[in-house]
Amino acid sequence: MPPSTSSEKRPNAPTAGKSGGRSGDTTGGQADGAASDPVQIRIRGINKTFGPQHVLRGVDLDIDRGKINIVIGGSGQGKSVLMKHLMGLLKPDSGQILVDGEDIVPMNDRQLGELRRKFGMVFQYAALFDSQNVVENIAFPLIERYHLSREEIMTRVRDLLKRLDLAHVGGIEQKFPAELSGGQRKRVGLARALIDRPQILLYDEPTTGLDPVATKNVDDMILQASRDFGVTSVVISHDMASTFRIADKISMLYDGKILVTGTPAELLRSQHAPLREFIDMAGLGHGDEDQATPSAEPRR
Numbered sequence: 001m002p003p004s005t006s007s008e009k010r011p012n013a014p015t016a017g018k019s020g021g022r023s024g025d026t027t028g029g030q031a032d033g034a035a036s037d038p039v040q041i042r043i044r045g046i047n048k049t050f051g052p053q054h055v056l057r058g059v060d061l062d063i064d065r066g067k068i069n070i071v072i073g074g075s076g077q078g079k080s081v082l083m084k085h086l087m088g089l090l091k092p093d094s095g096q097i098l099v100d101g102e103d104i105v106p107m108n109d110r111q112l113g114e115l116r117r118k119f120g121m122v123f124q125y126a127a128l129f130d131s132q133n134v135v136e137n138i139a140f141p142l143i144e145r146y147h148l149s150r151e152e153i154m155t156r157v158r159d160l161l162k163r164l165d166l167a168h169v170g171g172i173e174q175k176f177p178a179e180l181s182g183g184q185r186k187r188v189g190l191a192r193a194l195i196d197r198p199q200i201l202l203y204d205e206p207t208t209g210l211d212p213v214a215t216k217n218v219d220d221m222i223l224q225a226s227r228d229f230g231v232t233s234v235v236i237s238h239d240m241a242s243t244f245r246i247a248d249k250i251s252m253l254y255d256g257k258i259l260v261t262g263t264p265a266e267l268l269r270s271q272h273a274p275l276r277e278f279i280d281m282a283g284l285g286h287g288d289e290d291q292a293t294p295s296a297e298p299r300r
């Protein structure tokens with residue numbers, strides 16, 4: 001395991017809002033009042049081009065603290081690109097991204113490294129290391145960052161496996177990603193994102209390619225992470241059934257901008273044509289997605 005600085009030895013602060021100790025403070029200089037701001041991330045007017053392609057054209061979006069914030073939109077609209085901006089994996093051509101009040105756009109690599117400790121990311125296709133077993137995959141962020149004993153690591157990994165309902169899978173700890181089902185892989189991906197107790201969890205298409213039962217399990221997993229771990233969740237999805245089942249707030253990315261944003265009930269009443277089309281195309285309320293009815297039934 002790599003050595004670590006003394007300030008990094010105890011990544012143990014439960015998610016009570018504030019991060020670690022003074023010197024381990026994630027973004028340094030964060031205003032004390034930031035944790036009480038109901039908006040954790042403010043995105044203002046971001047533009048992003050790739051060559052001639054203008055993908056984001058002035059995106060404004062608030063990510064609410066401790067809530068499940070879902071971004072919907074068609075394939076290729078820029079959802080993944082937008083998400084990568086939140087933790088500084090991509091820089092906008094212009095605009096601001098304020099995380100707990102601090103603009104991350106001008107940050108250098110070292111500052112971004114610190115910032116990223118606030119985040120956990122669950123990738124579109126789980127993105128596990130094929131040559132590492134489940135324990136190694138989940139423990140990876142800890143091994144990279146902290147000097148923990150094998151026992152401490154195993155305790156934390158096993159605790160997460162239990163909490164994420166993976167512990168009953170026979171021999172799960174030693175299995176390799178190829179030996180897991182799609183749903184199990186996603187939960188292992190979530191465990192890896194949660195192991196360092198992030199404040200903000202980003203999920204890119206967590207239910208892609210799953211059947212309705214596995215989809216429901218992933219939904220429950222996102223709700224659980226939100227409720228039990230108190231994280232701010234940002235979920236990208238084109239699964240409308242899931243979205244209306246778990247979202248506190250839904251925002252639609254369309255034509256490089258946020259076309260509409262609101263609670264599930266507000267979106268269902270919205271008359272924006274591209275949104276209506278998107279919802280109708282999803283075939284909510286019929287077909288084999290039998291929990292799909294986006295009725296006014298709140299989930300929590």
Ligand SMILES: Nc1ncnc2c1ncn2[C@@H]1O[C@H](COP(=O)(O)OP(=O)(O)OP(=O)(O)O)[C@@H](O)[C@H]1O
Pocket residue numbers: 050055073074075076077078079080081082238
């Ligand atoms: N690194 C990159 N270099 C060049 N173009 C890119 C890059 N990343 C994304 N793009 C382009 O930006 C556009 C938006 O891509 P993005 O991956 O954000 O779509 P998406 O909304 O997540 O779609 P999907 O639902 O299919 O995942 C696409 O046209 C894509 O080709």
Ligand SMILES: [Mg+2]
Pocket residue numbers: 079080081124204205
């Ligand atoms: Mg994508």
